[in-house]
Amino acid sequence: MSCRETQELLHGYVDGQLGLVRSLEMERHFRECPACAREYENLRGMRSAMSGSLPYFQPPAGLERRLHARLRAKTGAGRFAVPWKWAAVAAMLLLTAAVTWRTALVSHRPAEILAEEVVSSHVRSLMAEHLTDVPSSDRHTVKPWFNGKLDFSPAVGDFPDRGFSLAGGRLDYLDGRSVAALVYHRRQHVINLFIWPAPEQADSEIQITERQGYHVLHWTKSHMNYWAVSDLNARELGEFAGLVRTTD
Amino acid sequence: MGVPGKEELAQFEQAVLPHLGAAYNLARWLTGNDPDAEDVVQESYLRALRFFPGFRGGNSRAWLLTIVRNTCYTWLRRNRMDDVTTELDEEVHGLDNITSNPEAVLMAAARTDMVTRALEELPMGLREIVILRELEGMSYQEIADVAAIPIGTVMSRLSRARARLQKLLTDANPTGARA
Numbered sequence: 001m002s003c004r005e006t007q008e009l010l011h012g013y014v015d016g017q018l019g020l021v022r023s024l025e026m027e028r029h030f031r032e033c034p035a036c037a038r039e040y041e042n043l044r045g046m047r048s049a050m051s052g053s054l055p056y057f058q059p060p061a062g063l064e065r066r067l068h069a070r071l072r073a074k075t076g077a078g079r080f081a082v083p084w085k086w087a088a089v090a091a092m093l094l095l096t097a098a099v100t101w102r103t104a105l106v107s108h109r110p111a112e113i114l115a116e117e118v119v120s121s122h123v124r125s126l127m128a129e130h131l132t133d134v135p136s137s138d139r140h141t142v143k144p145w146f147n148g149k150l151d152f153s154p155a156v157g158d159f160p161d162r163g164f165s166l167a168g169g170r171l172d173y174l175d176g177r178s179v180a181a182l183v184y185h186r187r188q189h190v191i192n193l194f195i196w197p198a199p200e201q202a203d204s205e206i207q208i209t210e211r212q213g214y215h216v217l218h219w220t221k222s223h224m225n226y227w228a229v230s231d232l233n234a235r236e237l238g239e240f241a242g243l244v245r246t247t248d
Numbered sequence: 249m250g251v252p253g254k255e256e257l258a259q260f261e262q263a264v265l266p267h268l269g270a271a272y273n274l275a276r277w278l279t280g281n282d283p284d285a286e287d288v289v290q291e292s293y294l295r296a297l298r299f300f301p302g303f304r305g306g307n308s309r310a311w312l313l314t315i316v317r318n319t320c321y322t323w324l325r326r327n328r329m330d331d332v333t334t335e336l337d338e339e340v341h342g343l344d345n346i347t348s349n350p351e352a353v354l355m356a357a358a359r360t361d362m363v364t365r366a367l368e369e370l371p372m373g374l375r376e377i378v379i380l381r382e383l384e385g386m387s388y389q390e391i392a393d394v395a396a397i398p399i400g401t402v403m404s405r406l407s408r409a410r411a412r413l414q415k416l417l418t419d420a421n422p423t424g425a426r427a
Contacts (some may be wrong), residue, residue, distance in 0.1 A: 010407070011403050011406050011407045011410070012388070012403050015381065015388070015406070017387060017388045017403075042414075043410065046410065046413075046414055046417075047382075047410075049359075050363055050382065050413070051382055053359045053360045053362075053363040053364075054360075054363055054364070054367065054382055054383060055360060055364060056269075056273050056383050057272060057273045057276035057277070057282075057285070058269065058272070058273075059268055059269060059271075059272035059286075059289070060282065060286065063268065063272070063286060063289065064265065064268055066290070067265075067268070067289070067290060067293055068261070068265075070290060070293075070294065071257060071260070071261070071293060071294070071297055072257065074252070074294065074297060075252045075253065075254060075256070075257045075297075148385060149385070
């Protein structure tokens, strides 16, 4: 990749909007070209300084209420004020009941069902060409990307010298909630590592299962769930899990 | 088309009320003050309710912000012609009305103020892209949809906006520390 192309795509790269292949080409170029690498660092520095300093203006108190009143005046709803209010209360109660019931249903999902879900997610990520939302081998790009998208901050490790290199991250959905998915490469194999909070669980050893030809490893550490899945052999995937488990 | 019923209103509110913060933030950045931002937001929601039957589901935030953006432009065209007609391709903004103040640079509040002023200095067409990207975290595709421009233009506008911001910030902060 030339310096000109790199310059043209620099903002797309910083914003995590290039595909995996392009991003890796950019990173190779940065390693070879100090001038472009400096420009990238500048831009990244400026962005991170700015992102903390840009105010997000909050709507004034009462705007939602005023808005609701104006919207209702425009609809048929306003003419049946009292029954509608009761209907709303009833709907609210029903909704609360439904949510409670659903939460009770999903909170203690057995590990076997979760393992199936994890494998399906892995397969889906490989098929749909939607492996990463933020394609980058730089963990300082991947980790902050999750800010504001999740209610927790996943630890993002990278182990290139051990042959497991970070390729990016994306949002996924498991166990009835949004989770962090980190993508790693080992030779031509892809590893998906899913992370989400497990507030009430104690630390556990790494457990291994096999599903549809994939190895699935699971452990809990520091009140976080970890699920690693890949077609990689069990020994190497175990080595990967060990690395993740010992780094924070 | 008839008056929307209460079921439709409920559906509408469920889809777009969660994005009130995003709508207000965008309107506030584009109009530059609170009363105008509130007017624009109220008008946007009323418009959105009218257009709601045509909304096919999906990305309700992008859909709503498209309406907020267009309402802002209409509103500003009616009230403040200058803001809207500023040419994007010309260096029309003087850079000298941000005073240097090295002592204050260290203070976070001052920096917020400086970044805010620098962003307010940008023409609307650049400012809105920065807001959608940096504060809403939207993808280039989403920004392209909201602002009705091609993805390539999103990237080139971002690049121009950031270059200008960097210049405004370094000019305002000549001690050399990165803003």
